[in-house]
Amino acid sequence: MNPVARGDLAARLGTFRGLRIQTIYLAICSAFLLLSLPREIGRFDLRDANLLLAVLAVQVVTVTYLSSAVASAELSIEGEKGLPDLALSAFPASVIAAGKALSSAAYAAYLLAIGLPILVMAAALRGAALAPVGWATLLSCAVATAAGIWGTWLGGRFGSDFTRSFIHWSFLGLLLGATALLPPRWWPANPIRLIDVLVREGWTVWLPVAVVGYLALAAAGVVLTRRQVEHTRAYGDGA
Amino acid sequence: MLAAAAPAAAGTVPPGPGQASAATLAAAPAPASDRASLRVVSVGFDGRVRLGQWAPVWIDVTAAADIDGTVLVETSTPSGAPVVLFGAPIRAAAGAQIRVFVPAIFFDGRQPGVVHLDAGGGRVASVPLPRLRSTDELVVVLSAEPIGAEPAAARLDRLDVAYVAPEVLPKSWQAYGGVRLLVVRNLDERLLDEAQRMAIRHWVWVGGRLLLVPAGDDTRHFGGPTLGPLRAGAAAGRIGRGAVITWQHDPSVRAGLGDPLDVREWEAVLTPRVAPHAAGLEPLVPATRMVPGRVHLAVGALILLYIALVRRVSRWLATLRPAPVAACALLVAACVAAAVQVSVVARREASGVVTATVIEGLPGTRHGLVHIYGRTVSADGGRFSVSASPEMLVWAAAPAPVRIVQGPVTTLEGRGASVQLAGTGVLPLPVTGVHEQADEVERITVTNQSGLTLEHPWIFSYGRVQAVPAIGESARITLNRQAWQAHDRLQRTEPNHQLLLWAFSRLQADAILKATPVWLVGWWRDPAAALTWDGRSEKTRQLVLVPLEASR
Numbered sequence: 176m177n178p179v180a181r182g183d184l185a186a187r188l189g190t191f192r193g194l195r196i197q198t199i200y201l202a203i204c205s206a207f208l209l210l211s212l213p214r215e216i217g218r219f220d221l222r223d224a225n226l227l228l229a230v231l232a233v234q235v236v237t238v239t240y241l242s243s244a245v246a247s248a249e250l251s252i253e254g255e256k257g258l259p260d261l262a263l264s265a266f267p268a269s270v271i272a273a274g275k276a277l278s279s280a281a282y283a284a285y286l287l288a289i290g291l292p293i294l295v296m297a298a299a300l301r302g303a304a305l306a307p308v309g310w311a312t313l314l315s316c317a318v319a320t321a322a323g324i325w326g327t328w329l330g331g332r333f334g335s336d337f338t339r340s341f342i343h344w345s346f347l348g349l350l351l352g353a354t355a356l357l358p359p360r361w362w363p364a365n366p367i368r369l370i371d372v373l374v375r376e377g378w379t380v381w382l383p384v385a386v387v388g389y390l391a392l393a394a395a396g397v398v399l400t401r402r403q404v405e406h407t408r409a410y411g412d413g414a
Numbered sequence: 415m416l417a418a419a420a421p422a423a424a425g426t427v428p429p430g431p432g433q434a435s436a437a438t439l440a441a442a443p444a445p446a447s448d449r450a451s452l453r454v455v456s457v458g459f460d461g462r463v464r465l466g467q468w469a470p471v472w473i474d475v476t477a478a479a480d481i482d483g484t485v486l487v488e489t490s491t492p493s494g495a496p497v498v499l500f501g502a503p504i505r506a507a508a509g510a511q512i513r514v515f516v517p518a519i520f521f522d523g524r525q526p527g528v529v530h531l532d533a534g535g536g537r538v539a540s541v542p543l544p545r546l547r548s549t550d551e552l553v554v555v556l557s558a559e560p561i562g563a564e565p566a567a568a569r570l571d572r573l574d575v576a577y578v579a580p581e582v583l584p585k586s587w588q589a590y591g592g593v594r595l596l597v598v599r600n601l602d603e604r605l606l607d608e609a610q611r612m613a614i615r616h617w618v619w620v621g622g623r624l625l626l627v628p629a630g631d632d633t634r635h636f637g638g639p640t641l642g643p644l645r646a647g648a649a650a651g652r653i654g655r656g657a658v659i660t661w662q663h664d665p666s667v668r669a670g671l672g673d674p675l676d677v678r679e680w681e682a683v684l685t686p687r688v689a690p691h692a693a694g695l696e697p698l699v700p701a702t703r704m705v706p707g708r709v710h711l712a713v714g715a716l717i718l719l720y721i722a723l724v725r726r727v728s729r730w731l732a733t734l735r736p737a738p739v740a741a742c743a744l745l746v747a748a749c750v751a752a753a754v755q756v757s758v759v760a761r762r763e764a765s766g767v768v769t770a771t772v773i774e775g776l777p778g779t780r781h782g783l784v785h786i787y788g789r790t791v792s793a794d795g796g797r798f799s800v801s802a803s804p805e806m807l808v809w810a811a812a813p814a815p816v817r818i819v820q821g822p823v824t825t826l827e828g829r830g831a832s833v834q835l836a837g838t839g840v841l842p843l844p845v846t847g848v849h850e851q852a853d854e855v856e857r858i859t860v861t862n863q864s865g866l867t868l869e870h871p872w873i874f875s876y877g878r879v880q881a882v883p884a885i886g887e888s889a890r891i892t893l894n895r896q897a898w899q900a901h902d903r904l905q906r907t908e909p910n911h912q913l914l915l916w917a918f919s920r921l922q923a924d925a926i927l928k929a930t931p932v933w934l935v936g937w938w939r940d941p942a943a944a945l946t947w948d949g950r951s952e953k954t955r956q957l958v959l960v961p962l963e964a965s966r
Contacts (some may be wrong), residue, residue, distance in 0.1 A: 194729070
């Protein structure tokens with residue numbers, strides 16, 4: 176296994192802060208599940224799609240944020256090495272970039288996997304179909320992977336915490352917020368809008384298009400990360 | 415054939431013993447089947463029914479092989495609304511002929527429906543029901559001779575008169591729906607079973623009117639096991655909501671003379687009865703059903719357990735060896751499967767029946783008339799089964815494709831998120847009480863042998879109400895003169911306040927109930943009057959109205 180990915184995953188899964196992040200993530204998903212449990216049935220429809228959409232939207236936002244924030248060191252985890260540290264190591268730039276991409280994808284998949292039982296329960300309690308949960312999970316994984324690799328690049332590109340955080344949040348706002356303001360024909364560009372379509376109407380051809388798009392975004396992030404490592408090694412700073 | 419050949423005025427010619435089914439026998443072709451055959455013996459009262467009301471159906475099943483199944487009466491509607499199935503279980507050995515009683519509601523007299531015999535998961539035999547004659551109300555007569563009620567019946571509300579034999583009388587009092595008066599002139603007690611006797615008794619208790627007349631000078635049937643207890647229990651001809659009227663002369667002697675005096679005498683007993691229907695109860699059915707707190711607690715506990723498990727597994731997974739990765743994948747798959755199962759259980763727990771149930775004491779009978787209005791609340795909108803004690807009949811209050819089988823328990827099966835239900839029954843109400851008033855002191859004494867505590871009771875007296883403490887086995891309560899309130903100005907007292915107000919209004923307005931001025935009104939949870947949802951008893955609260963006798 177890629178040594179960079181191995182080191183990242185060991186830190187994210189086994190350290191105290193890594194576990195705390197997982198716990199907070201599960202607590203957020205659980206809170207939404209419990210809050211959406213109806214106190215009584217009959218007055219509104221248990222199969223209400225809005226509640227399931229809310230839980231899935233919270234999940235994609237949370238996983239995307241955690242993936243990019245951990246990768247960019249906005250949420251630092253003891254033992255995980257950022258891009259500036261790795262640039263000083265003997266690993267080739269391509270190994271570092273591929274390792275960071277792999278750890279982002281694996282971490283996103285892990286977070287989604289441990290949240291899956293809670294999401295399934297939220298859907299099954301309403302008698303909703305489980306397929307949209309699976310498709311939303313696939314989409315969330317692609318989005319979070321792309322966000323993770325771009326977060327890695329941010330962590331290497333900007334040395335200032337404030338600047339990095341500002342750009343990180345701007346990036347998330349662009350990805351999850353600004354795209355929602357586009358005209359309806361562009362709504363599939365927004366993950367939450369696309370999940371809305373998946374929950375209400377089921378499978379759409381925009382799902383594979385979006386997944387491919389986010390994977391392309393992730394690939395672009397890998398290229399930028401590799402160049403950033405090479406740049407750091409050549410010039411000795413992150414600017 | 416008798417009825418078809420010689421209808422007499424608005425009625426029919428009285429049948430001889432064992433002939434009651436002749437009219438419908440001819441209309442019902444005998445079907446061929448390897449395992450069993452069906453024969454429609456009787457539908458309604460001599461082929462007459464009031465559409466939308468319960469009516470008796472008698473069917474003979476001749477088994478060629480062992481049969482363990484259900485006889486179903488499938489009733490259709492002219493509007494094409496969902497078909498309703500009414501049934502009764504049957505078990506017959508090869509060669510046996512069994513007569514089955516099925517209470518059913520008909521919606522179309524021209525094409526009333528079909529009778530089926532289902533057994534072993536398949537349909538064994540079917541036979542169409544004969545065309546029925548729709549009527550508003552009926553006078554049902556047990557007599558070997560014409561009794562002369564037809565002119566008065568035809569003049570008064572165009573009532574139909576049906577002569578029937580005792581053996582086709584219903585086994586459920588509800589199946590007397592549409593019968594205004596039951597006249598008994600000849601009664602061979604051997605032709606009735608205990609269920610039919612109880613049905614007559616309960617029907618009178620809930621408002622039926624029974625006229626006993628001698629056959630010539632033969633009055634033996636007045637004191638028989640069917641009518642004797644009713645006559646003995648009736649005070650001044652009244653018992654419960656109903657009446658037992660006795661004539662000492664045989665009306666058949668002057669039948670056909672058209673004497674105005676006779677017509678007037680008949681008109682006196684044919685006046686409309688006060689219907690026992692609990693009008694206005696439907697809107698009081700609760701809109702929702704609470705999801706049990708244990709469902710919330712169980713889901714919360716499982717989530718905490720899951721988070722703890724993930725934290726532990728995550729440390730192990732951090733080693734990134736193949737075994738932990740595989741184990742983690744299996745764990746997630748198992749947890750997903752468990753989540754689906756937990757959801758199924760939670761949804762089942764959250765589904766059920768919401769009802770407004772009133773048990774109205776029938777004065778002088780130590781029994782109560784149960785009115786149930788309700789609806790199903792199903793989380794998944796799938797199949798459901800609602801059952802009630804055998805004394806109860808439950809049906810869909812609004813057209814819905816349901817199957818109602820009255821056997822050891824009454825079962826209503828259907829599907830859908832919400833089906834409106836109605837139910838009635840007569841159940842023992844072993845609560846008695848006396849209201850005493852001496853000088854300025856008012857006191858009530860209650861004896862409660864039900865084993866249930868009457869919660870949040872009220873005393874209703876001449877339109878005023880007063881709350882009293884909960885009543886266990888017995889109570890002797892002095893009423894507070896300062897605590898009386900007008901029943902229609904009562905402030906909200908409890909979640910079922912509207913039902914309580916409805917009961918007070920009924921006690922004040924109902925022509926029969928208001929004859930008893932003082933009532934005890936309270937709540938309990940009697941399993942016999944409760945409905946069961948998919949095998950789980952719905953212990954809903956029931957409002958109980960107990961008449962209090964005036965101290966003499």
